[in-house]
Structures are given as structure tokens and as C-alpha cells.
Amino acid sequence: MRLSTTFFKLFIGILGVFLLLSGVEFAFGVFDILEDSSSETLQTGTWTAGTPIYTAQEFYDFATSSTSASTDHYYLANDIDFTGFTWNYVSAFDTNQFQGTLSGNDYTLSNIVMTSTDTNSLMLSIFSRMDGATIRDVRVENYSMSISSTFLASSNIQSAVFASQVTGTNNIFENIRLSNINLISNSLNGTAALVAQVEANADLSIKNIKVSSLTAISSSKRAGGLISRVLRGTGTIIIEDVEVQGFIAAGNATSNTGGIIGTLQDVVCTIDRAVVEYTAEGTITLTDGSITYKSNKYVGGFVGNAKSTNFTISNSFYTGKLYTVYANLGSAIGREQKPVTLVDTYYSNVLFNNTYIAPTVTTGLHSILVNESSMPDIAWWNGFAVNFLTANALWSQDGTGRLYLEE
Numbered sequence: 001m002r003l004s005t006t007f008f009k010l011f012i013g014i015l016g017v018f019l020l021l022s023g024v025e026f027a028f029g030v031f032d033i034l035e036d037s038s039s040e041t042l043q044t045g046t047w048t049a050g051t052p053i054y055t056a057q058e059f060y061d062f063a064t065s066s067t068s069a070s071t072d073h074y075y076l077a078n079d080i081d082f083t084g085f086t087w088n089y090v091s092a093f094d095t096n097q098f099q100g101t102l103s104g105n106d107y108t109l110s111n112i113v114m115t116s117t118d119t120n121s122l123m124l125s126i127f128s129r130m131d132g133a134t135i136r137d138v139r140v141e142n143y144s145m146s147i148s149s150t151f152l153a154s155s156n157i158q159s160a161v162f163a164s165q166v167t168g169t170n171n172i173f174e175n176i177r178l179s180n181i182n183l184i185s186n187s188l189n190g191t192a193a194l195v196a197q198v199e200a201n202a203d204l205s206i207k208n209i210k211v212s213s214l215t216a217i218s219s220s221k222r223a224g225g226l227i228s229r230v231l232r233g234t235g236t237i238i239i240e241d242v243e244v245q246g247f248i249a250a251g252n253a254t255s256n257t258g259g260i261i262g263t264l265q266d267v268v269c270t271i272d273r274a275v276v277e278y279t280a281e282g283t284i285t286l287t288d289g290s291i292t293y294k295s296n297k298y299v300g301g302f303v304g305n306a307k308s309t310n311f312t313i314s315n316s317f318y319t320g321k322l323y324t325v326y327a328n329l330g331s332a333i334g335r336e337q338k339p340v341t342l343v344d345t346y347y348s349n350v351l352f353n354n355t356y357i358a359p360t361v362t363t364g365l366h367s368i369l370v371n372e373s374s375m376p377d378i379a380w381w382n383g384f385a386v387n388f389l390t391a392n393a394l395w396s397q398d399g400t401g402r403l404y405l406e407e
Contacts, residue, residue: 047103047137052077056085059109063126064093070132072100076107083111091120098127098163104138106175115146119155122187123164125196131168137175144182148287152219158189158196158228165189167199174207177407181246183216184284184291189229190222190250190262200233207240208394210405214246217282217293222262222304223250225278232265232307239271241394243405247282250304251293255280258304258334259318265307266338273388273395274316275403276301280323297326300334300364301347307337314343315387317403318367319375321351330364344387346370375400 050073053059059080114124123129124145143161158164161181162173178193185191193211198204206226214225222228225244230237244259256263259276280295298305301318313332322329331347333340348370352358356373358366370376376384381401388395388403395403 046105047073047075049073050075050101053080054078056080056082060085060087063098064096066096068097068099070099073103074100075103076105076109076138079108079110081110082113087112087114089114089116089121089124090118091122093128094122095129096127097129097131098133099131101134101136102138103136106137106139108139108141110141112140112143113146114144117151119151121155122157123196124157124159124185125162125164127163129165129167130163130171131166132170134170134172135162135176136172139177140179140181142180143178145184145284146287147184149289149291152184152186152286156187157185158187159183159185159191160194160196160228162194164196165199166195166197166204167202169203171202171204173209174205176209178209178211178214180213181211181215182284184218184286186219188221190218190220190224190256191216192224192226192228192262193244194226196228198227198230198235198237200231200235202233202235203237204235205238206242207238208405209242210407211244211246214244214248214278215282215284216246216248217284217291218250219252219293221250221252221254222256223248223295224257224262224304225259225276226261228262230261230264230267230269233267235267237264237267237269239269239274241273241392241405243275245277248278249280249282249293249295252296254297255295256298256304256334257295258300259302259320261303263305263307264303264311267308268310269308270311271302271313272315273391274302274313276316276318277320279321281321294323296324297328298334299324299329301331301350301367302333304334305337306333306335306340306365308340309338311338312341312343313345316345316367317384318347319349322353324353327359327362328364329359330362330366331358331369332367333365335363336365340365342367344384346384349373349375375402377401
């Protein structure tokens with residue numbers, strides 16, 4: 001006879017309590033046992049499964065390892081400061097693929113300086129590739145790239161903090177805080193804070209992500225706040241509860257620059273509860289000087305170039321500067337190649353090239369205008385905030401009413 005689901009859950013719960021009372025340690029929370037397909041964020045307390053990481057060298061060895069399995073679990077046992085540590089990227093890392101779980105336990109990785117002189121390198125990021133991996137509950141502060149203009153000119157790199165390429169199903173980023181992030185690329189796959197390129201048919205869930213003081217620029221096409229490029233396929237991209245602030249730009253004539261995604265091809269994609277403020281121009285300091293790029297075409301508040309037939313943005317707000325001399329820009333989407341659904345999506349105080357008045361001749365898509373050249377008042381923010389504050393406890397309002405994700 002088959003036990004009912006309710007009875008089974010009750011049995012497991014009693015078993016878990018019994019084990020706790022009897023002093024038996026186990027790595028996963030009770031709820032992790034109940035639903036294999038559920039998000040591991042249901043586990044309570046500090047993550048203690050698998051391999052602890054204590055030092056910068058241990059983290060580097062783990063991140064640059066060529067061996068990984070879906071059952072691998074790693075966790076940060078403390079804050080790790082990379083000051084004085086050389087993170088040298090070589091082209092042999094390009095084929096590395098992380099498939100397990102990294103839990104940061106709300107600890108911080110700070111002062112990572114990624115360097116390379118190997119011009120055959122393609123993917124400058126902590127994990128070159130991800131396939132069905134989970135990264136959660138981690139903070140990254142002060143991340144930069146120490147490369148020269150000569151290296152940049154003679155290489156073909158895509159860059160991100162965590163992964164230059166994502167494949168497979170069940171890829172998860174959640175509960176992450178990034179601050180003072182500096183990235184540069186010169187590949188068509190571009191640069192972004194979390195992921196450079198999401199491959200065809202890959203699934204990706206991005207939830208509770210705050211990115212502040214970001215500079216992500218590319219000499220080629222595509223730059224995004226969270227993702228640079230999503231390729232056409234059967235994949236699903238879910239983005240919820242995100243805040244992005246910084247400078248994002250691609251210097252190519254068709255820049256494909258967006259506050260969340262640079263280029264979105266035909267996949268199922270939803271963005272819900274997003275607050276974005278960025279300027280489509282940025283400067284990065286290299287080892288032999290600084291370089292500045294300004295986006296030129298296909299520049300959007302949320303997405304630079306949208307080609308998806310199943311794409312919805314809801315409960316979202318953008319403000320910033322969309323510099324371009326072309327008409328292909330929008331406060332929501334820079335180039336709307338296929339219809340995009342906007343629900344309760346707004347913009348305010350956006351500088352379009354040299355005016356706050358949105359262009360009338362454009363292939364871009366605009367959100368609902370709140371105020372032309374000033375931020376909304378507190379009464380508007382209070383009304384807009386209702387859907388955020390009732391959805392979860394992640395959001396708060398500052399003294400002006402503006403929404404922000406809690407640290």
C-alpha cells in the first residue's frame with residue numbers, strides 16, 4: 001500500500017526531530033528531504049554540507065578545478081579577503097564547468113583582482129562555466145580585472161563575476177549581494193555582473209540579487225546588469241526581486257545594452273519586481289590607463305535588444321541615462337523585435353541623449369512615464385511599493401519612498 005504524501009511528510013518531520021533530540025547531526029534541513037525538486041533555500045540555518053572553504057587559496061583551487069559533479073556541495077566557513085592574492089586566469093580554465101552547489105552562508109568574498117596574460121583565454125570569471133549549478137547566500141565586494149590594453153586588444157574575452165557561460169537546467173542564483181564590481185570584455189558575448197552568456201536551452205533562476213556600484217563595459221556588442229546575452233532555445237529565464245545600480249555600456253555601433261539583460265533571444269523570460277538605475281557609459285581602469293565606452297544603439301532601461309515572443313516585465317522601475325545619437329532606445333526595451341508585455345512598469349528622470357523627453361521616432365519600447373525630469377514623490381512610491389511589500393520581506397523604502405533591497 002502506498003503512503004499518502006501528508007503521512008510521509010509527517011513521518012519525515014518526526015524523524016528529523018528524533019534525530020535532533022538524539023544528538024545525530026545531519027547536513028540537510030528536514031524540508032530538503034521532502035522535495036527533491038524544491039529550491040534548497042528551504043534549508044534553515046547555516047549550510048554545513050560537503051566541503052568547507054576557509055582561505056583564498058582554497059577558494060581559488062575549488063573555483064578553477066576541472067572536476068565537478070552535481071552532488072558536490074561547497075560552503076564558505078568565514079569571510080575571505082583576497083588582498084595580496086593573485087587570481088591568475090589561464091586558458092586551461094575555459095573548459096572548467098561547475099555543476100554543484102556553493103553556499104556562502106552570507107559571508108563575503110572581498111578584493112578579488114582577476115588577472116591574465118594568456119591571450120587564448122576566453123572566459124574571465126570565477127567559474128568559467130556553470131551547468132545546473134546553484135550559487136546562493138554570498139556577498140562579493142571589490143571585484144576588479146587587472147589586465148592591460150594590449151591584452152584586451154589581442155584577446156577575445158567575455159566576463160562576469162560568477163560565470164561566463166551557463167548551460168543545462170536548474171541553474172540558480174539567489175540571495176546574492178555584489179558591490180563595487182568592475183568588468184570589461186571585448187567579445188560578442190559581452191559582460192554582465194552575474195553571467196555573460198546563457199546558452200541555448202538553458203534554464204536560469206535569478207532571485208533576490210542586489211548589485212551596486214557596478215561598471216560593466218565592452219568594446220564589442222552587449223553589456224547587461226545581470227546577463228549579457230541569452231541565446232534562442234527552449235530555456236526559461238526567471239528574474240525576481242533584483243536591484244541594479246551602476247554604469248553599463250558597449251562601444252559597438254549596435255550596443256545591445258540593458259540594465260538587466262543586453263540581448264534576449266527567443267526564450268520564455270519573466271522579470272518581476274526590479275528597480276534599475278544605470279548610465280549607458282562607463283570607465284574601467286586598466287594596468288596601463290583607463291578606457292571609456294558609451295553605448296550607441298539598442299539601449300534599454302531593462303533590456304537592450306528583445307527578440308522573445310514570451311517575455312513579460314512587471315512591477316519594475318527604471319531611471320538613468322540612455323546616451324545614444326540613434327533612435328533605437330527605450331526606457332524599457334531598446335529594440336523591441338517581438339512584442340513585450342509590460343505590467344506596472346515605469347520610468348522617471350531618464351536622460352535620453354541630451355533631453356529628458358523620450359524620442360518619438362524609435363524602435364524602442366517605453367514604460368509608463370511618472371515624472372519627466374525628477375523622481376516620483378513619496379505618495380507614488382507608496383502605491384507602487386504595495387506589490388513588492390506584499391510579495392515578500394526583501395524590500396524596504398528609504399526616506400523618499402524609493403524601494404531598495406535589504407542588505
